[in-house]
Structures are given as structure tokens and as C-alpha cells.
Amino acid sequence: MTVTEYEREFVRLSKYAREFVSTEANMCKRFKDGLNDDIRLSVGVLGIKEFAVLVERAYKVEDLLEEKEKGKDEVEVQDTKKRQMSKSFQFTSKRPRELSSGSNFPARYSSRSRSRRFEGSRAQTTTVTSTGSTRPSKPECPQCGRRHPGECRASENLCFRCGAPDHFIRDCPETVKREVIPSARSRNVSTRGRPQRNPGVGANNRGMYDVYLAHVYLATTAPTGSPPSPPSLTHPPPPRKLTSVKALSESPGLSSIPSIYTFPKQPNHEPVSDTKEPIPTIDFSLLISSNPDERSKTIRELGKACRDWGFFMVTNHGVPERMMKAMIEVCREFFELTEEEKGECEGKHVLDPIRYGTSFNPSVDKILYWRDYLKIFQHPAFHSPSNPPSFSEIALEYSKRTRGVMKEIVRGISESLGLEDKYIEKASRLENCLQIMVANLYPPCPQPELAMGLAAHTDHGLLTLLIQNDTVGLQVLHKDKWVNIHPIPNSFLVNIGDHIEILSNGKYKSVLHRAVVNDRDVRISIALAHGPAADVAVNPAPMLLEDGQNPLAYPAIKYKEYVELQQSSKLDGKSYLEHIRNRGI
Ligand SMILES: O=C(O)CCC(=O)C(=O)O
Numbered sequence: 001m002t003v004t005e006y007e008r009e010f011v012r013l014s015k016y017a018r019e020f021v022s023t024e025a026n027m028c029k030r031f032k033d034g035l036n037d038d039i040r041l042s043v044g045v046l047g048i049k050e051f052a053v054l055v056e057r058a059y060k061v062e063d064l065l066e067e068k069e070k071g072k073d074e075v076e077v078q079d080t081k082k083r084q085m086s087k088s089f090q091f092t093s094k095r096p097r098e099l100s101s102g103s104n105f106p107a108r109y110s111s112r113s114r115s116r117r118f119e120g121s122r123a124q125t126t127t128v129t130s131t132g133s134t135r136p137s138k139p140e141c142p143q144c145g146r147r148h149p150g151e152c153r154a155s156e157n158l159c160f161r162c163g164a165p166d167h168f169i170r171d172c173p174e175t176v177k178r179e180v181i182p183s184a185r186s187r188n189v190s191t192r193g194r195p196q197r198n199p200g201v202g203a204n205n206r207g208m209y210d211v212y213l214a215h216v217y218l219a220t221t222a223p224t225g226s227p228p229s230p231p232s233l234t235h236p237p238p239p240r241k242l243t244s245v246k247a248l249s250e251s252p253g254l255s256s257i258p259s260i261y262t263f264p265k266q267p268n269h270e271p272v273s274d275t276k277e278p279i280p281t282i283d284f285s286l287l288i289s290s291n292p293d294e295r296s297k298t299i300r301e302l303g304k305a306c307r308d309w310g311f312f313m314v315t316n317h318g319v320p321e322r323m324m325k326a327m328i329e330v331c332r333e334f335f336e337l338t339e340e341e342k343g344e345c346e347g348k349h350v351l352d353p354i355r356y357g358t359s360f361n362p363s364v365d366k367i368l369y370w371r372d373y374l375k376i377f378q379h380p381a382f383h384s385p386s387n388p389p390s391f392s393e394i395a396l397e398y399s400k401r402t403r404g405v406m407k408e409i410v411r412g413i414s415e416s417l418g419l420e421d422k423y424i425e426k427a428s429r430l431e432n433c434l435q436i437m438v439a440n441l442y443p444p445c446p447q448p449e450l451a452m453g454l455a456a457h458t459d460h461g462l463l464t465l466l467i468q469n470d471t472v473g474l475q476v477l478h479k480d481k482w483v484n485i486h487p488i489p490n491s492f493l494v495n496i497g498d499h500i501e502i503l504s505n506g507k508y509k510s511v512l513h514r515a516v517v518n519d520r521d522v523r524i525s526i527a528l529a530h531g532p533a534a535d536v537a538v539n540p541a542p543m544l545l546e547d548g549q550n551p552l553a554y555p556a557i558k559y560k561e562y563v564e565l566q567q568s569s570k571l572d573g574k575s576y577l578e579h580i581r582n583r584g585i
């Protein structure tokens with residue numbers, strides 16, 4: 001067991017033995033007592049009374065011992081036959097001191113890689129009392145029973161240094177800032193129990209792990225009638241597993257949400273416009289009409305919709321209603337698969353063609369969204385999960401039909417900008433467009449006013465065509481107010497994305513939108529995002545630069561790279577495009 005694993009288990013199991021960690025000094029003592037001799041002796045002399053500092057020191061000593069071990073190992077390799085493997089276990093304590101009698105607290109661990117194992121079932125030798133002779137100055141916390149400053153963190157698996165939910169002290173940015181000794185761990189984190197901090201673009205495993213922790217928290221705090229039995233530590237902690245908001249929402253007795261889903265600003269309570277001004281509607285049959293007057297009038301309406309709203313509904317598009325419904329139903333069936341089945345679609349990288357997950361990007365989301373998703377690349381190469389079996393047939397047809405609608409709207413937009421009708425099509429090599437299907441599942445949430453389905457964002461591509469089941473939840477920012485969107489049945493909700501903004505040199509702006517959740521109904525939405533071909537770096541149309549009056553406002557960046565950057569960043573409420581413009585990429 002590593003210090004990281006020990007810390008995790010210690011914090012988690014503190015819930016079950018609150019009397020043993022009633023003050024921070026007690027907590028330090030318990031933690032210290034459970035360390036192996038080498039580390040305990042090194043940190044013991046320091047008399048540390050602050051838990052975060054103690055843990056940090058323990059890591060450092062562990063790293064140093066490991067370094068030392070590595071050096072030793074190299075010598076051993078040259079002389080293996082002369083030595084017995086068992087000798088390398090000598091560091092293990094001969095005098096085990098467990099944290100408490102009969103408890104399931106983490107047993108002592110060894111820092112040495114070969115002896116990395118639990119020593120759980122040893123005889124108990126120490127009985128500990130919790131009362132100290134000094135009277136602690138801080139009031140007793142009603143939640144955990146300890147005396148600590150500020151908000152309680154014991155039961156929530158939050159970092160004891162900064163309180164964030166996505167790491168422990170080991171990975172705390174505060175700790176990293178203070179780090180002065182180069183750490184062996186930081187050079188070889190992959191061998192450790194706790195996933196790496198900032199593991200790189202697209203590595204979202206840590207987030208899924210934290211969702212798992214949230215669920216453990218939930219499982220141990222849900223009102224079940226009888227107290228939860230502490231997990232046995234004679235076995236290693238359960239492996240990281242992919243869990244979903246769906247599973248969380250279906251937990252029996254769920255009446256509140258774990259704090260990692262709680263937004264401090266209560267997003268649903270922000271003012272929502274009561275304007276009755278409906279979002280614009282474009283009649284697709286008129287957009288493709290052979291009657292030139294009808295068509296030009298519709299193109300003018302389309303231009304106005306792009307300028308004023310960036311969001312509009314498209315009716316009479318020709319995609320059969322039953323096909324749209326079938327697509328929603330088969331996505332629902334996908335989300336109803338078991339966690340293991342869905343887990344087969346868990347991607348490793350944001351550009352993986354099939355990716356099932358939760359929140360937006362849990363490796364960077366500080367607060368998680370009440371949303372599960374399935375993202376699948378549909379074009380130029382078609383991908384599909386193998387389960388449900390009918391998924392691929394329905395998705396293939398649906399994505400093809402949607403591309404057809406998108407292409408006509410793009411032509412209309414091109415003309416509305418005064419460009420040749422095929423300008424955008426050619427500039428972005430639309431025949432190879434990257435078409436990504438994003439199926440979103442927003443299960444009912446017991447505290448919808450505290451949670452968020454998906455934070456405000458703009459879409460990365462040219463155009464997104466969205467459909468949903470009968471439940472509302474989409475909001476669009478219009479004139480600085482959030483507007484609830486009530487789509488006409490069977491219509492497409494279309495919004496322009498960052499790449500229309502780039503191509504139009506900012507004449508049409510991609511629009512901020514977000515999804516809120518409710519406490520009654522499951523909401524499913526399916527967005528088909530259409531971007532340029534993956535390798536194309538689009539530039540603003542030269543005709544729209546207006547002889548230097550309107551200078552080039554956007555950086556050229558390959559679409560694939562843009563998607564990768566956007567998907568690897570957190571949604572922070574402003575257009576990602578703005579973000580990279582400010583950064584000058
Ligand atoms: O669920 C919704 O209505 C919004 C989804 C969305 O914006 C997206 O997937 O990009």
C-alpha cells in the first residue's frame with residue numbers, strides 16, 4: 001500500500017471511527033501510527049500537528065526511500081543469485097501498530113515496491129483513547145465530530161489541503177507549488193494507485209475515479225436504515241470503475257446530490273428571460289425552393305437569425321419524424337445498458353471516435369455536470385457502438401440525412417453573407433466534414449437548482465443540429481439573458497458554431513447555450529455537430545475583410561486541433577474561440 005492509497009483509505013474510513021480523529025492532532029497521531037517504520041520514524045520526530053503537512057512529508061520520505069531502493073535494486077541485479085528475494089522485505093515493520101483495535105482502518109503499508117501489499121490481519125497491540133488533555137479551541141463539527149477549521153471534508157473525499165474534490169493532498173496544486181525536492185513519484189506516477197494529476201490531453205480517467213468516489217460517498221451516506229458496514233481492508237480497494245450520473249440518480253433514497261455536483265452559484269436561479277419572443281424559425285422547404293423569390297426571402301431570414309440569435313429552428317426539413325424518434329430511442333437504450341457494457345465505449349482520448357462518459361471532461365471539471373454522454377464520429381468514417389444492435393443502422397441513416405440538411409443550410413448561410421453559395425462548403429471541405437454525434441442523457445436530479453446539465457459553451461464546428469425528447473432543458477443566451485427553448489415538435493434546433501464565426505470573420509457569432517436539469521423527467525438530446533474536414537484550418541473569407549476595415553480577427557488552426565483543445569479544456573462559460581483569440585494561438 002502506498003502513502004497515497006493509505007491516505008485515501010484513512011480519510012475514507014475516518015467516518016467509521018470518528019472518536020479516533022476527534023482533533024487534528026489526534027488525526028495526525030493515528031495517521032502517523034499507521035505508517036511503516038521507516039516513514040513513521042522520519043516524520044515522527046518532526047512533531048507535525050497539521051494533517052496536510054504530515055501527509056506531504058510522508059510522501060517525500062516515501063519518495064526518498066524509493067529512490068534509495070532503486071539504487072539498491074541496481075546493485076541487486078548484478079548479484080541476484082547471491083541474494084534471497086525475502087531479504088528485501090526486511091524494511092517491513094516487525095512491531096505492527098494498527099490504528100485501532102478491531103477496526104478496519106488501513107493497515108500499515110510498506111513503501112517498498114516489492115512489499116506493496118496489505119498487512120491487514122495482524123494482531124492488535126495498541127488501544128487508543130481519544131481524549132486529550134488540552135482543550136481544543138475549534139468547535140466540534142456536527143458532521144464528522146472532529147474539531148477542525150472551516151468546512152467539513154472528512155466524509156467527502158476532498159483534499160485536506162485546499163478542499164477541492166478532484167484530488168488528495170498528494171496531487172494538490174498547493175502541494176505541487178511547494179515541492180522543492182524532485183519527486184520519484186512524479187517521474188513514475190503510472191505505477192501508483194492514484195491517477196496522475198493533469199495527465200495530459202484527453203486522459204480523463206482520474207475524473208471517472210472521482211465520480212466513483214462520489215458514489216462511494218453516496219453509498220455510505222444514503223439513508224438505508226442501518227449504518228453501512230465499513231469495507232474490508234483485507235482486500236485492496238475496489239478497482240476504478242466507470243460510473244454514471246444515471247446510476248447515481250437511481251440510487252435508492254437519493255434526496256440530495258454529492259457536493260461535487262453542486263454549483264455554488266445555483267445556475268438555475270439566474271434570471272431567465274421572460275420574453276415571449278420566439279427563436280426564429282426557418283422553413284427548410286423554402287430554403288431549397290426552386291422559386292427564387294421564396295429562396296432569397298428565406299436566405300435573408302436565415303441571415304437575420306444568424307446575426308440576431310445564432311440559434312433557430314428548422315421545420316419541414318424532410319427527415320422523417322419516426323427516424324428522429326428512433327434515434328432518440330436507441331440512444332435511450334444505449335444509456336440503459338449496464339455500466340460494464342457502456343464502459344466498453346469509454347474512450348481514452350478526446351479524439352477517440354467512440355466515447356462514453358459523464359460530465360464534460362472530468363479530468364478538468366472541478367464540479368461535475370449532471371450529464372452522461374455518448375460521442376460518436378459519424379463522418380467521414382462512420383462509427384457506432386455494437387450495442388444496442390440496431391444502433392448502427394439507425395445512426396447511419398440519421399446522420400446521412402442530417403448532413404444533407406446541414407449542407408443546404410450552410411449554402412444558405414454562405415449566400416446570406418454575400419458569398420458564393422458553395423464558398424463555405426469548399427473552404428471547409430464539407431464532403432469530408434467531421435460529423436460528431438453527441439447523445440446527452442440528463443437523468444432527473446433531486447436538487448436541480450444546484451446542479452447543471454452542461455455549462456454555458458459554444459459549439460466548435462460550423463453548425464449543430466439538435467433534437468430532444470419531450471423534455472425541455474436547453475437555454476440560449478440572448479441579449480445577455482438566458483432564454484428557455486421550447487422547440488416546435490419534429491424541428492431541428494440549429495446553432496452556429498465557432499467555425500462559422502471564423503469563416504464569417506465574426507459577422508455571425510457562435511452562441512452560448514447550456515442545459516439545465518429537472519427533478520422529474522429524463523431528458524435526452526442528440527446534437528449532431530458538423531465541422532470542416534479534420535485537417536482543414538479555415539480562415540475568415542477574404543471578401544469579408546472589407547479592405548482592411550475589418551482586419552483578420554481569427555487564428556487559423558486545424559479543426560482537429562481545435563476540437564482537441566476545446567474538448568480537453570473545461571467549459572468556462574465563454575466562447576472557447578474568445579479564449580484562444582485572447583491567448584493569440
Ligand atoms: O442538451 C442540450 O440541449 C445541449 C447539448 C449541447 O449543447 C451539446 O451537446 O453541445
Ligand SMILES: [Fe+2]
Pocket residue numbers: 457458459464513527
Ligand atoms: Fe452545445
